[in-house]
Amino acid sequence: MKATIRTAYRLETELGDGSPEAMFARETVGYLNLARGRPGYARGPLAMLKRRSENALGGGHPQTLSAWRTLALVAVGEGDARAAAEELRVVVSASRLALGPDHPETLETERALAFSLAASGNLDEAREIYARIVESRSAAEGPGHPEALAAGYSLADVMAAQGDLRAARDTHGHVAEMRAAVLGPDHRLTMNSVSALAKVMHSMGDLEGTRDLYVQMVGSFERTEGPDGPLALACRLNLARLEMELGNLAAARDALGPALPSYERVRGPDDPETLDVLSLLASVTEDLGRYAEALPLRERELAGRSRDQGPDSREALSAANNLGYDLYSWASSPRPGRRSPERSRPSRGRGDETTRSPSARLPTSPRSWTIWETRPPRWICTRACSKSA
Numbered sequence: 001m002k003a004t005i006r007t008a009y010r011l012e013t014e015l016g017d018g019s020p021e022a023m024f025a026r027e028t029v030g031y032l033n034l035a036r037g038r039p040g041y042a043r044g045p046l047a048m049l050k051r052r053s054e055n056a057l058g059g060g061h062p063q064t065l066s067a068w069r070t071l072a073l074v075a076v077g078e079g080d081a082r083a084a085a086e087e088l089r090v091v092v093s094a095s096r097l098a099l100g101p102d103h104p105e106t107l108e109t110e111r112a113l114a115f116s117l118a119a120s121g122n123l124d125e126a127r128e129i130y131a132r133i134v135e136s137r138s139a140a141e142g143p144g145h146p147e148a149l150a151a152g153y154s155l156a157d158v159m160a161a162q163g164d165l166r167a168a169r170d171t172h173g174h175v176a177e178m179r180a181a182v183l184g185p186d187h188r189l190t191m192n193s194v195s196a197l198a199k200v201m202h203s204m205g206d207l208e209g210t211r212d213l214y215v216q217m218v219g220s221f222e223r224t225e226g227p228d229g230p231l232a233l234a235c236r237l238n239l240a241r242l243e244m245e246l247g248n249l250a251a252a253r254d255a256l257g258p259a260l261p262s263y264e265r266v267r268g269p270d271d272p273e274t275l276d277v278l279s280l281l282a283s284v285t286e287d288l289g290r291y292a293e294a295l296p297l298r299e300r301e302l303a304g305r306s307r308d309q310g311p312d313s314r315e316a317l318s319a320a321n322n323l324g325y326d327l328y329s330w331a332s333s334p335r336p337g338r339r340s341p342e343r344s345r346p347s348r349g350r351g352d353e354t355t356r357s358p359s360a361r362l363p364t365s366p367r368s369w370t371i372w373e374t375r376p377p378r379w380i381c382t383r384a385c386s387k388s389a
Contacts (some may be wrong), residue, residue: 046071060098062105065091069109073116081119088113102140104147107133111151118154123162130155144182146189149175153193156200165204172197186220191231194220207246214239228262237277240284249288256281270308275301275315282322291330298323 050071053064068091075084092113095106114129130151137148156171176193183190198213218239221232236259243252260281263274282297302323305316 043071043074046074060094062099065095065098065105065109068094069112073112076116076119081116085113085116085120085122088116102136107136107147111154114154114158118158118161123158127155127158127162130158144178146182149178149182149189152178153196156196160200160203165200169197169200169204172200186224191217191220202242207242211239211242211246214242227258228266230266233259233262233266237280240280244284249284253281253284253288256284269300270304272308272315275304275308275319278304279319279322282326286326286329291326294326295323295330298326 046067050064050067053061053067057064069088072084072087072091075081075087088109092106092109095103095109099106110129111133114126114133117123117129118126133151134148134155137145137151141148152171152175156168156175159165159168159171172193176190176197179187179190179193194213194217198210198217201213202210214235217235218232221229221235225232236255240252240255240259243249243255256277260274260277263271263277267274278297278301282294282301285297286294298319302316302319305313305319309315
């Protein structure tokens with residue numbers, strides 16, 4: 001960002017503030033501020049650029065219209081999408097008059113208008129404009145042109161917002177196929193379309209189809225950014241949650257197993273996201289009835305929560321509660337020659353539920369766990385309740 005600003009000032013000094021190169025650099029500065037969520041910093045440079053461009057090139061020049069369009073979008077960043085849409089209608093009319101209705105600059109301004117309309121809640125008109133842009137771009141430049149596909153992606157998003165999930169699924173699927181053919185199956189924009197398609201299919205209840213797309217995304221991101229990349233890890237975590245939703249606990253555990261070491265390497269063992277993955281893996285393991293394997297995971301989670309957020313934090317208390325549940329479940333699981341406990345099993349805490357104190361010293365070896373075979377660790381629950389009350 002700073003380098004772009006320095007370049008803009010250098011071009012203005014060397015070539016003059018009315019040169020096309022300096023104007024383009026100045027517009028880039030404004031657009032970057034807008035994209036970074038700083039509309040207040042974008043308005044000044046863009047307004048100045050619009051005035052200079054009008055004086056040097058005229059009001060109907062593509063550079064002037066582009067600056068005007070980006071300036072109008074500042075209102076969307078400031079939370080007034082309706083005002084942005086009204087301003088962009090004027091820009092669209094000026095662009096049609098100066099350049100023609102099918103000029104790329106006119107179509108790009110119409111796309112900005114559709115974006116503003118969708119942001120203001122006018123989905124019907126936004127859908128009509130996006131559909132017209134897709135048709136015009138496809139006829140002039142081919143259905144695989146990047147701008148036609150970008151408009152198609154936005155069109156599918158509007159369809160999904162309207163609740164027309166079938167149309168959104170079909171449109172996202174078409175865009176994903178075209179992007180894979182034109183840009184490659186592992187391109188970032190292709191994966192954006194696959195991700196959007198997976199979201200729509202999940203909303204439709206097509207969990208099997210969603211799982212196939214998640215598997216595709218995991219493979220693609222692992223190829224492009226490695227198994228420790230943030231997008232690869234996020235997709236693997238989403239795949240595990242989807243497998244849990246489908247009831248495929250073993251598959252969910254297989255998906256989480258490789259993700260945990262990656263999170264520990266990238267974010268550290270005590271990072272909250274790492275501990276969330278650890279907790280999820282422990283939950284899947286205990287749901288499979290493998291309490292002896294879940295116990296070390298719960299102990300690691302408890303130690304990490306206590307170090308990161310404090311021993312009496314809500315998260316640490318929840319981890320202690322889950323550890324107590326697994327400890328009792330392991331101790332009360334049927335084994336030859338042992339009488340099952342008569343008391344009821346303590347409830348397992350999740351998130352905001354009642355938690356147990358992590359300050360209690362819990363058994364750490366299988367031999368010491370046998371003391372709970374006929375008596376649940378009730379004192380753990382009691383101390384946790386007193387902490388969280």
